[in-house]
Amino acid sequence: MKKKSFLIICTLVLAFAVLAGCTKTSDKKIKLTYVAWDSEIASTNVVREVLESKLGYKVEMLQVDAGPMYLGVSDGTADAMVAAWLPSTHGELYYEPNKDKFEDLGVNLTGTxxxxxxxxxxxxxxxxxxxxxxxxxxxxxxxxxxxxxxxxxxxxxxxxxxxxxxxxxxxxxxxxxxxxxxxxxxxxxxxxxxxxxxxxxxxxxxxxxxLADPKGTFGSEEQIHTIVRKGLKEDHPDAYRFLDQFEWTPADMEQVMIDIVEGMSEQEAAKKWVEANAGKVDAWISGI
Missing domain, CATH: 3.40.190.100 (Glycine betaine-binding periplasmic protein; domain 2)
Known part of the structure; x- marks a missing residue:
């Protein structure tokens, strides 16, 4: 009887462990929002590829205009975006009115x-x-x-x-x-x-x-920032850490864009870049 009881307890413990693991996996969902610019299509698809292939997330992509992109992260209907052009392009219209409603993780690309x-x-x-x-x-x-x-x-x-x-x-x-x-x-x-x-x-x-812009209407050199919803760090600490460490160069981004414009799908181009740049990707997910 003792042996039988022990086996039953072990079976129950194992079942609960499996269920817990399944629940944790099913909770690993991220919504990324972005604008339909070639640059942001490239960056968002690379981020998706890393989240899915390296961190085990299921990623939903939300393509919207700039205003809804900021509102989505602000109200929590989206988890993150890597497409905030600052300080000029998005600053006054979208960033400033919402800056207290999201978390700015800083620059992911300079030289824009x-x-x-x-x-x-x-x-x-x-x-x-x-x-x-x-x-x-x-x-x-x-x-x-x-x-x-x-x-x-x-x-x-x-x-x-x-x-x-x-x-x-x-x-x-x-x-x-x-x-x-x-x-x-x-x-x-x-x-x-x-x-x-x-x-x-x-x-x-x-x-x-x-064309030269002597009146400075288009601003000076800008940066692209990563912005996430409040609470993401607590809900998905591994995704948060990756997004916080994500950064690359204009040349990196342009390679993905060129592959797409030359006929590769967005997902294929992103996967190709991630596989060819293992060192950078490893740095993005270090400590996870």
Whole structure:
């Protein structure tokens, strides 16, 4: 009887241990939110790949505009994002109104820039040059932009006012549509002016230059920050530690973007980069 009782107790203990393990695994879910910029598609997919392949999480991806991205992390409907462009692009519109509602883990990439860009075959060097009638006519007085909620679009509207470009139009589209329109014009050596930012694959694939911005409308060099919801550290300490240690370079990001634009899926490109950069990934998850 004693032996039988002992076996029953052992079986029950083992069953409870298995159930506890299953519960812990099922709780390992993370929601990442991001904007549909090529740069943020690259970074968010790399973060997802590490969370899933190295830390055992099931990751849900939420693609939204910039405003909802900040609100999602602020109200807890999303766990994290690695796409906060600061201090200028997202600062006044999205970061400042919500900064007490989330946790900023700091910089994950330095060396970003945004502004207006043109192919180098165009004879124009500054936003001030857009006032010249011949330049305006060559592009139908149009700047090709991206999503209307993006910070760079707000800056472009401000530039239109500050540089006296009342007759100019700012075409709203998307990051992908802008890049496609730019590539088509570039292939034909046609004039075009676009909203642009670095890192972006288009600077690796085409000879482009930023227009000088003497009035500083587009700000100076920026950084990309990682932001998480309050309470993530307590709920998922391993994911929190990884996100806190996540950092890479514009060259890293551009490699993922180039693989995607050349036909690889977002997941495949992220997996390729993670497998090829084991040292960096190990540093991100050290101590977990």
């Amino acid at each position: 820039k945004l502004g207006l860009a043109v192919p180098t075959y165009m004879e124009i060097n500054s936003i001030e040059d857009l006032a010249a009638d011949e330049i305006g006519k060559s592009v139908d007085h149009t700047i090709v932009g991206i999503e209307p909620g993006a910070g760079i679009m707000s800056a472009t509207h401000a530039a239109k006012e500050q540089y006296g470009l009342a007759s100019w139009k700012i075409l709203e589209s998307s990051s992908a549509a802008m890049a496609k329109t730019l590539q088509a014009a570039y292939d034909k050596q046609e004039p075009i002016i676009v909203t642009a930012w670095t890192p972006h694959w288009m600077f690796a694939k085409m000879d482009l230059r930023y």
